[in-house]
Every structure is written in C-alpha cells, then in structure tokens.
Amino acid sequence: MEQNLNQPNVQLILNGDSQEFSKLVDNYKNLVFTVALRMLKNTEEAEEVAQDTFIKVFKSIKSFKGDSKFSTWIYRITYNTCLDRLKKVKKAQMISSFDEMSGMEVADLRTVLDVIEEEEKSKLLKKCMELLSPNDSALLSFFYFEEKNLKELSKILNLSENTVKVRLFRARERLGCILKERLNPETIRNYG
Amino acid sequence: MDNQEELEKLIDNLMTSDTLETPSVGFTQKVVEKAIEVKSQRLEYKPLLPKWMLSLAAILVVGLVVYGIDLGATSDTSVSYFKDLSKIGVWSSDFFAKFNFSKTLTYAVAIPGIMICFHTLVLKKYFENRLA
Structure with a gap:
C-alpha cells in the first residue's frame, strides 16, 4: 500500500539536476495522480493537475523549510491544487445525505467482503470511491496510503487532528453506505 | 461505539485492497520538460x-x-548651469505649495x-502558507 519513498536531494534539484527531479516525480506521482483523480473524477484533468502540482513543487522547492515531511508538503500542494481546480470549474462538492448503518448491516457487509475475490473487491472499491465527495475520497486515500498518520493528515488538510478524526469517521460511514447501495441486496442476503 | 469500531474494521479491511492509479507512460518526462x-x-x-x-x-x-559644460565655459562665472539646477528645488516647492488638499481627499x-x-x-503570508 505504501509508496517506497527515498527523500529527494533538494539541493541537487535547486542546482538544476533534472535527474533528481525526475526521481522525485517518480516517487510521488502515483499517489498525487490517485488523489487528483479521486477528487476531480476525470483522468485528463487529474493528469493536468498532477503535472501542475509538480511544477508548483519545482517552483517553490526553495521555500520548503523542512518542518514537515517532504511527502506531507507535496500532498498539501496536491490537495490545494485540486481544490483550486474544483473551485475554478465550480464542480459541485457531492455531499449526499446518508443513513447511519446498523451493526447488523456492517456485519453483513463484512461477511460479503470476506468472500469476494481481491480483484473484485478492488474494482468495487474504485467504483465506490468515484461516488464519494472529493474531500472524502482525498481524506481516505491520504490516510490509508500514508501510514494512517493523523498528524501528517492534519497538516496536509490544514485541519486539527480532532476535525480530521471526525471527518474520517464520516467518510467511512459514507463509504459504507455507498458500498451497501452498490452491492446487490440479494448478494448480501446470500452471503450474510 | 461498537458499531463505529466494526465499521472502521470493515473499511480498514476493504482499503487493503485499494491500489494506486498510475498516470500515462510519459508523465515524468512531460513534467521534467515543463520544469x-x-x-x-x-x-x-x-x-x-x-x-x-x-x-x-x-x-x-x-x-x-x-550643455552644462558648454554654458559654464561661455557665460559669466556667477551664472553657472549647476546653480540653475538648484533652482529646481525652489520651483517645485513653490509649485506644490499652490495645491491645497482637503482632509477628506487626503484620507481618501x-x-x-x-x-x-x-x-x-x-x-503574501497566505500564499506562503499554502505552498509551505
């Protein structure tokens, strides 16, 4: 799940070493692109925003003070660039109402997920992510791909740790509800 | 609370199947060229x-x-070009003294x-924070 990240040599990049910069891009491009895609829900736009993110990183690498992890800094730029793009194209922030899930429903879903094949589960998850709001999908992606670190996540999103915790809980609930809706009720009944 | 924990476990389990998306093949090259x-x-x-x-x-x-050198060489020593230059200060202070701005205009x-x-x-602080 985690990316293998070697901390890039900032000084070399500042000195114009394009090899070092391409190493940086290779290290972070997948998560940057994944978050952009999940927030913008469009491959072309996501690729454009991911490129913009790295150009911003290149332009402002001098201002990286090192008081946070390099990855946190890059992901913060990614998140802000995506938000800017969303504002620019005025995409509606999908916030759908959802019912709280009962313990029984959660247990049923768990049973179904336990028997579904890994590949199918991955496909199902991607479909559900597409239906989540940009903020929820970014939050879950950063959290699960970045060592489940609340402190770093709060720095990326510029929120307090408590707020992140609450938002994370809500995002999980929304994902659970979408999952329940996506799965055929008969499938749940058969496996549950 | 138990329900929350159950849901958290369910999503944790589901997210282990999550994989990263990959951009197009020439992505890194394009970014480096742009940089x-x-x-x-x-x-x-x-x-x-x-x-x-x-x-x-x-x-x-x-x-x-x-012009200054030329004027200095041909004219009387008391009327030098550089002395004329000093008159500009006097002229500008006289000129600006004619203007009388109201207090409202000054505040506006x-x-x-x-x-x-x-x-x-x-x-400046806001943009620095966003990029920091």
Whole structure:
C-alpha cells in the first residue's frame, strides 16, 4: 500500500539536476495522480493537475523549510491544487445525505467482503470511491496510503487532528453506505 | 461505539485492497520538460525598461552634461548651469505649495493605500502558507 519513498536531494534539484527531479516525480506521482483523480473524477484533468502540482513543487522547492515531511508538503500542494481546480470549474462538492448503518448491516457487509475475490473487491472499491465527495475520497486515500498518520493528515488538510478524526469517521460511514447501495441486496442476503 | 469500531474494521479491511492509479507512460518526462522550460524562462534576462528608453535616457543625460559644460565655459562665472539646477528645488516647492488638499481627499487616498499595503502582507503570508 505504501509508496517506497527515498527523500529527494533538494539541493541537487535547486542546482538544476533534472535527474533528481525526475526521481522525485517518480516517487510521488502515483499517489498525487490517485488523489487528483479521486477528487476531480476525470483522468485528463487529474493528469493536468498532477503535472501542475509538480511544477508548483519545482517552483517553490526553495521555500520548503523542512518542518514537515517532504511527502506531507507535496500532498498539501496536491490537495490545494485540486481544490483550486474544483473551485475554478465550480464542480459541485457531492455531499449526499446518508443513513447511519446498523451493526447488523456492517456485519453483513463484512461477511460479503470476506468472500469476494481481491480483484473484485478492488474494482468495487474504485467504483465506490468515484461516488464519494472529493474531500472524502482525498481524506481516505491520504490516510490509508500514508501510514494512517493523523498528524501528517492534519497538516496536509490544514485541519486539527480532532476535525480530521471526525471527518474520517464520516467518510467511512459514507463509504459504507455507498458500498451497501452498490452491492446487490440479494448478494448480501446470500452471503450474510 | 461498537458499531463505529466494526465499521472502521470493515473499511480498514476493504482499503487493503485499494491500489494506486498510475498516470500515462510519459508523465515524468512531460513534467521534467515543463520544469526545464519554467527554469529557462526564469533565467532569461528581461530588462525592466526597453532598450530604446535606456538609450533615450542616456542621450538626455549626456546632452545635459554637455550643455552644462558648454554654458559654464561661455557665460559669466556667477551664472553657472549647476546653480540653475538648484533652482529646481525652489520651483517645485513653490509649485506644490499652490495645491491645497482637503482632509477628506487626503484620507481618501491614504486609507486605501494603507489597506492595499496590509492586504499585500496578508496575501503574501497566505500564499506562503499554502505552498509551505
């Protein structure tokens, strides 16, 4: 799940070493692109925003003070660039109402997920992510791909740790509800 | 609370199947090329004033110096060009003394000025924070 990240040599990049910069891009491009895609829900736009993110990183690498992890800094730029793009194209922030899930429903879903094949589960998850709001999908992606670190996540999103915790809980609930809706009720009944 | 924990476990389990998306094949190359382009644009020297303006200013300065030297050599020593230059200060103070601005006008100009300076500081801090 985690990316293998070697901390890039900032000084070399500042000195114009394009090899070092391409190493940086290779290290972070997948998560940057994944978050952009999940927030913008469009491959072309996501690729454009991911490129913009790295150009911003290149332009402002001098201002990286090192008081946070390099990855946190890059992901913060990614998140802000995506938000800017969303504002620019005025995409509606999908916030759908959802019912709280009962313990029984959660247990049923768990049973179904336990028997579904890994590949199918991955496909199902991607479909559900597409239906989540940009903020929820970014939050879950950063959290699960970045060592489940609340402190770093709060720095990326510029929120307090408590707020992140609450938002994370809500995002999980929304994902659970979408999952329940996506799965055929008969499938749940058969496996549950 | 138990329900929350159950849901958390369920999503944790589901998210283990999550995989990262990959951008197009030439993505890194495209970004590096763009970065090189940005860097070369940054290094390109762009004078603040165009060349013709600099040439005109140089001609004017040289002209004034030559005129001053010439005037100094031909005229009476008490009326020197450099003495004339000092009169500009007197003229400008007389000229500006004729203007009388009302207090309202002064405040109307000063307050937006102060506001702009303040906003510049706030915006600078905001953008620095966003990129930091």
